[in-house]
Amino acid sequence: MTEHTRRNILHAGIALTIPPAVATLITGCQPSDNNALPLDEVDAGEPNIASRDSIPTTQGDPMKIHYLEIVTPEADALCDQYSAVHGITFGDPDANLGGARTATMAGGGMLGIRGPMRESEMPVVRPYALVDDISAAVDSAVKAGAELALPPMELPGHGTCAIVIHGGIDCGFWQV
Secondary structure, three states: OOOHHHHHHHHHHHHHHHHHHHHEEEEOOEEEOOOOOOOHOOOOOOOOOHHHHOOOEEEOOOOOOOEEEEEEOOHHHHHHHHHHHHHOOOOOOOOHHOOOOEOOOOOOOEEEEEEOOOOOOOOOEOOOOOOHHHHHHHHHHHHHHEEEEEEEEEOOOOOEEEEEEOOOOEEEEEOO
């Protein structure tokens, strides 16, 4: 009979969480196909659990994060940390982005770090996905159950953004 130690239980728990996590990472943010491989059919025993070819997706562009916003009362300290760890340089505060200091991310997106704009604004990490039609994206999100937090709003020199909240998670959309 197998002895139930804390280590054995931890290993079993990790083993059960790896297939869904890896399948999520492999499929990325591409639209899913109803014929995609179910997670319970992914073989967790193989070192290469699944390849992109083994999990079919529909044709389409993968989601691109255009702007990653971090709101924190320690904005300057976090900019210093990201600069030290990742070797990136942040610009001066941009009033059109709520005073965020920005840096360019790989792939052409921007990382913006700013302080809260009001006393009640809590720290948050909010990705803004690049969309072709921000109104359609917001409508689709609301139909899927999201709450509209910020309707489409033009930011001079940057495009239009909107924010929805679904399950307590902030999600942004950006149209340039």
